[in-house]
Amino acid sequence: xxxxxxxxxxxxxxxxxxxxxxxxxxxxxxxxxxxxxxxxxxxxxxxxxxxxxxxxxxxxxxxxxxxxxxxxxxxxxxxxxxxxxxxxxxxxxxxxxxxxxxxxxxxxxxxxxxxxxxxxxxxx
Amino acid sequence: xxxxxxxxxxxxxxxxxxxxxxxxxxxxxxxxxxxxxxxxxxxxxxxxxxxxxxxxxxxxxxxxxxxxxxxxxxxxxxxxxxxxxxxxxxxxxxxxxxxxxxxxxxxx
Numbered sequence: 001x002x003x004x005x006x007x008x009x010x011x012x013x014x015x016x017x018x019x020x021x022x023x024x025x026x027x028x029x030x031x032x033x034x035x036x037x038x039x040x041x042x043x044x045x046x047x048x049x050x051x052x053x054x055x056x057x058x059x060x061x062x063x064x065x066x067x068x069x070x071x072x073x074x075x076x077x078x079x080x081x082x083x084x085x086x087x088x089x090x091x092x093x094x095x096x097x098x099x100x101x102x103x104x105x106x107x108x109x110x111x112x113x114x115x116x117x118x119x120x121x122x123x124x
Numbered sequence: 125x126x127x128x129x130x131x132x133x134x135x136x137x138x139x140x141x142x143x144x145x146x147x148x149x150x151x152x153x154x155x156x157x158x159x160x161x162x163x164x165x166x167x168x169x170x171x172x173x174x175x176x177x178x179x180x181x182x183x184x185x186x187x188x189x190x191x192x193x194x195x196x197x198x199x200x201x202x203x204x205x206x207x208x209x210x211x212x213x214x215x216x217x218x219x220x221x222x223x224x225x226x227x228x229x230x231x232x
Contacts, residue, residue, distance in 0.1 A: 047169065047212055049221040062220055063125070065194075096168055106217040107156030110174035117168055 003026040003072065004035070004115035012091075012122050015022045017085040022115060023077070030075040033048030035100040037111065038071060038082045040093040048093075053080055055067050087122045094119050126150050128224035134207050136232040143200040145227045147213035152193045157216040159190055160198045163226075164209045172211075202229060203229070 006017070029036050037052035040074035051061035055070045061069045064086070073080040084091060094117040101109030127150040147158070150212055155176035161226055163170035168207055173189035182230040186201040208231050214226040 046225045047223040049215075060219075063228065098168075101174075102155070103216060106154070107175045108159070110159040110171040110180060111161070111169070111173055111214070112180070114168035114170075 002099050003086060003114040004099065005115055005120040006095060006097050006115045008118065008120070010119060012087055012120060013124050014088055015086055018082070018087050018091060018095075018120055018122070020082045020095055020097070020118065020120070021079050022081065023079050024099070027094055027099070028075075029073055030058075033102050034112075035058070035060075035102065036071075036073065036080045037100050039096045039098055040088075041096070041112075041117070042093045050082065050084075050095075077111055089093055089122050092120065092122045108124045126153060126215055126217055126222055128215055128222055129144045130213060130224035130227045132174075132205075132227060133225075134228045136230050137203055138232045139203050139205055141203050143198075143203055143229055145206070145211055145229075147196040147198070148192075148226050149196070149215065153215050153217075155192045155196070158189075158191070158196050159214045160215075161212045161214065162207075162209050163212065167203060169212065180196040182186060200229075207229075 003025045005023045012018045033095045038050040044080040053059045057065045067083045070083040096117045099113040100111040129148045131146045158176040160173040163169040177189045186198045209225045210228045
């Protein structure tokens with residue numbers, strides 16, 4: 001069973017870069033089968049997909065965030081990370097890392113595994 | 125970009141009643157790329173349904189999904205106390221993944 005755990009600062013100043021790490025256990029990020037993803041949830045609001053990295057190193061980002069987002073992986077530590085630059089108060093949210101099953105040409109098996117989430121507040 | 129609109133925003137029902145939640149897409153989508161999640165306060169979402177109608181591992185059979193094209197439905201046949209939560213639909217697009225805004229199922 002794959003388990004994920006987010007870590008990183010809970011408070012980031014405006015204009016700085018938000019950096020989070022997701023540590024994966026029970027599965028290897030360097031093998032196929034999952035899109036290693038970041039998803040956020042603004043307080044009291046719905047879910048917003050940020051992007052993912054695949055084992056090949058390919059990345060896909062939400063077009064609305066693409067200019068500020070970088071997702072990378074450290075296979076030696078079985079971790080993947082999120083960097084979001086030039087943050088504002090609008091980036092205050094709970095950030096989840098998650099593992100989404102690999103999609104075939106006809107279907108996707110869903111986002112199977114989620115971290116517990118970590119609240120990041122952007123404030124001076 | 126495909127927009128998913130869920131209705132109603134809030135559903136007030138009693139335990140034992142049937143819940144019917146709707147998810148409408150702004151354009152036709154493949155049912156294979158439509159999923160449903162349940163989220164309880166303070167918890168991460170949990171996958172319920174994928175491919176519009178396939179239950180995820182361990183999900184009780186009182187949860188069922190249906191639909192195609194632009195209209196999808198999540199049905200909970202008989203609400204149990206633990207089913208009161210917020211439900212989200214999600215679409216896997218070729219360029220972006222999108223979520224609906226959620227339907228809250230609350231105790232009447």
